[in-house]
Amino acid sequence: MAAVRDNRDQNRFELDTEGGLAFANYRRTPAAVIITHTETPRALRGRGIASELVKGALELIRADGRKVIAGCGFVVDYLNKHPEYADIAG
Numbered sequence: 001m002a003a004v005r006d007n008r009d010q011n012r013f014e015l016d017t018e019g020g021l022a023f024a025n026y027r028r029t030p031a032a033v034i035i036t037h038t039e040t041p042r043a044l045r046g047r048g049i050a051s052e053l054v055k056g057a058l059e060l061i062r063a064d065g066r067k068v069i070a071g072c073g074f075v076v077d078y079l080n081k082h083p084e085y086a087d088i089a090g
Contacts (some may be wrong), residue, residue, distance in 0.1 A: 003056065004055075011027065013026065013056065013079050020026070024028050024054065025039040033067075035068060035075045037071075054074065054075055055078075
């Protein structure tokens, strides 16, 4: 699967899929990234693509030395199910 990338011009993390683009919109603060919305192409929902997107976004946020703030329910649920990201959860 393709790697998640940070499209800073559009303030979103992106993941190319065979059926289109999955993305997670965000806002940056000096110390954190607030993920405000995640979206997966409708035909591809339920296949774990949004989880792959959020995982990649969290790895990029961690590598950047920032915290993440979950501004949408999907990210809240993901963080609750993946305690390995507790160190960056803001």
